[in-house]
Amino acid sequence: MDGRGHPCWDMKRTEGRGVSQRRTLLSAIGMMVFVGCMLRSYGIAGVHNSHAVSIDTPLRKDEFNINICKGTDPQLPPISCDSRDVSRQSGVNVTKGYNVRLATDTKPLAVPFSEVRGLCPVNVHWHIGAEHLSEGEYDRNGVGPPPPPPGISAGSRLSCHYYDMKNPIFTKEYNWKYCRNMQVGQTYEVHWPHSNMGACNTVNQYQTPFLDGVFCRVATHVGETIIGVQTQIFTIVNDEDYYYSDLFRGMIVDGDKMGTDITKYTGSTTGSNFNNEICSPYTGIHWQVDRKCHLISTSSFDQMCADMLSHNPNMSVDVKPGGSRVLAADFIAADNHQN
Numbered sequence: 001m002d003g004r005g006h007p008c009w010d011m012k013r014t015e016g017r018g019v020s021q022r023r024t025l026l027s028a029i030g031m032m033v034f035v036g037c038m039l040r041s042y043g044i045a046g047v048h049n050s051h052a053v054s055i056d057t058p059l060r061k062d063e064f065n066i067n068i069c070k071g072t073d074p075q076l077p078p079i080s081c082d083s084r085d086v087s088r089q090s091g092v093n094v095t096k097g098y099n100v101r102l103a104t105d106t107k108p109l110a111v112p113f114s115e116v117r118g119l120c121p122v123n124v125h126w127h128i129g130a131e132h133l134s135e136g137e138y139d140r141n142g143v144g145p146p147p148p149p150p151g152i153s154a155g156s157r158l159s160c161h162y163y164d165m166k167n168p169i170f171t172k173e174y175n176w177k178y179c180r181n182m183q184v185g186q187t188y189e190v191h192w193p194h195s196n197m198g199a200c201n202t203v204n205q206y207q208t209p210f211l212d213g214v215f216c217r218v219a220t221h222v223g224e225t226i227i228g229v230q231t232q233i234f235t236i237v238n239d240e241d242y243y244y245s246d247l248f249r250g251m252i253v254d255g256d257k258m259g260t261d262i263t264k265y266t267g268s269t270t271g272s273n274f275n276n277e278i279c280s281p282y283t284g285i286h287w288q289v290d291r292k293c294h295l296i297s298t299s300s301f302d303q304m305c306a307d308m309l310s311h312n313p314n315m316s317v318d319v320k321p322g323g324s325r326v327l328a329a330d331f332i333a334a335d336n337h338q339n
Contacts, residue, residue, distance in 0.1 A: 067204055067207075067313045068204050068216065069198075069199055069213055069215075069216035069313075070207075070212060072212050072215040072216050072217075072218060072219075073211035074215060074218075077281060078273070078274065078278045078279065078280065078281060079278075079279050079281050080277070080278065081276055081277050081279040081329075081332055082277075083279075086279050086332060087284065088102060088267050088283060088332065088333060088334035089267055089268045089274070089279055089280060089283070089328040089332045089333060090132075090229075090268050090285070090287055090325075090328060091130075091131035091132040091133075091189075091231075091267070091270050091327065091328060092133070092265070092328045093132070093134075093135075093327065094134050094263035094265070094289045095134050095135040096263070096291065096339050098135075099335060101330055101333045101334055101335035101336075102330070102331060102332060102333060102334060103335050104266065104334045104335060106266045106284065106334070106336060107336060107338075108265050108287070108288075109226070109228060109264065109286040109288070110338060113194050113230060113288065114250075116196070116226065116228075118196040118200065118226075119194050119195065119196045119200075119226055120195070120198050121193065121194050121198075121205075121230075121249060122193055122194065122195050122205060122207055123192070123193045123206055123207055123209075123214075124190065124247070124248055124304065124308070124318070125190075125191055125210060125322060126189060126190040126191065126321050127188065127271070127322050127323065127324040128188060128321040128322070128323065129144075129157050129158050129186075129187055129188075129324045130158035130159065130160070130187055130189045130233050130293075130324070131158070131189050131324045131327075132158075132231065132289050133327055134233075134263075134289075134291045134292070137160065137233070137291060137292055138158055138160045138187060138189075138233050138293045139158055139159075142157075142158060142187065142293075143161065143163040144157070144160075144163050144185060144186050144187055144235075145165075145170070145183055145185040145186060156326050156327070158324070158327065159187040160233065160234075161293070162235045162293065162295060163185050163235060168238070169237040170185035170235075170237060170238075171185060172238040173238075174238045174298040174299075174302075176298070177302055178302050178306040178308075178309055178319060179304075179319050180305075180319055181320040181321060182236065182320070182321070183236070184236055184238050185235065186235070187233065187234070187235050187293070188233070188235075188236065188301075188321055189232075189324070190231065190233075190234065191231055192229065192231075192250050192251060193210045193214055193227070193228075193229050194226075194227065194229065194230065195215070195216070195226070195228075196226045196227075197216060197217045197218045197221045197225060197227075198213050198214065199213075199216045199217060203312055204216065204313070206308075206311055206313075206315060207313060208313065208314070208315040208316075209317070210318075211269075211282070214227055226286065227285045227286065228285060228286035228287070228288065229287050229288070230250055230251040230288050231287060231288065231289040231290065232251050232252065232258075232259065232290045232294065233290065233292075233293045233294070234293065234294050234295070234296040235293060235294075235295055236296060236297070236298055236301060237295050237297060237298070238298050239295075239297055240297055240299060242295045242296050242297040242300070243296075243297040243299055243300050244297075244300045245303065246303075246304075247296075247301065247303070247304040248303075248304045248307040248308065252294075257294075258290070258292070259290055261290065261291045262291070262339075263287075263288075263289045263291055263337055263338070263339060264286070264288050264337070264339075265289075265334055265338070266284060266285060266286055266287065266334050267283070267285055267287050267333070267334060268280035268283045268285060269282040270324075271322055271323065271324075272323025272324060272325060275325065276328065276329045276332065305319040
């Protein structure tokens with residue numbers, strides 16, 4: 001198609017003019033302006049994650065050497081799950097139609113986090129094995145490389161169903177350059193915590209530990225506080241056909257294949273420090289969990305770890321999997337699931 005008459009074409013021609021000694025520089029500038037204009041005019045279709053940053057997104061410049069979020073986690077103590085003060089917990093059974101849960105009046109966010117004003121991702125980390133359960137996708141009948149991961153008994157292990165010890169994509173070793181303690185063929189649950197108290201659009205947006213990112217600006221925040229977690233479950237394979245380039249920024253949304261069959265509910269933080277006796281005090285969190293398990297390449301994870309290590313502040317603590325929480329019992333799980 002002929003581009004003449006399009007405003008981008010006219011911009012390119014205008015920017016390319018200049019006296020002879022500046023012609024090369026101006027032509028280069030003109031081409032960059034032209035390409036940027038065309039991208040904004042037509043967009044780029046394809047696989048994306050749910051928090052891809054626009055080329056027009058302004059970044060406020062905080063001091064690179066000052067982490068304004070460090071130490072902002074209030075460090076609340078754990079609470080007994082039998083306490084009358086305990087609130088709804090995570091991870092839970094997210095199977096569509098499952099509804100044996102504790103009544104609550106709280107409603108989860110019904111829209112993608114990217115559509116909530118002021119909400120941004122503040123961390124990425126993952127757990128070995130699934131912390132949620134989706135029947136037929138990741139559950140107690142799932143399989144993975146033997147032996148079971150350290151700290152996870154065979155009875156509580158929740159895994160995807162893809163693993164096949166006869167298929168080399170599940171067993172061939174990978175030369176990990178950036179991630180640590182990873183296992184080909186294993187199931188991992190990835191979490192992207194979000195907060196409207198985070199240092200969004202600054203160099204301090206992503207934090208380790210993640211609660212420093214969540215509560216970064218709690219002291220100055222005005223209005224409703226919103227904390228959310230995007231969750232996706234993967235089996236890692238040594239196969240580049242399953243490469244996705246930007247796990248760092250958020251849940252993968254790929255047509256009707258990934259990031260579309262979502263359970264939304266409210267719960268708590270997770271991790272192996274909590275179970276059905278000792279509960280998390282951090283509650284009221286909006287969860288959006290992909291019910292499907294997906295295959296993803298080892299290199300996708302390694303690229304994410306490289307991004308984390310190059311980030312300032314450094315996220316080296318999170319480039320290895322954490323332990324998984326035992327599935328939350330029905331008596332401490334909310335009944336407000338939206339499908």
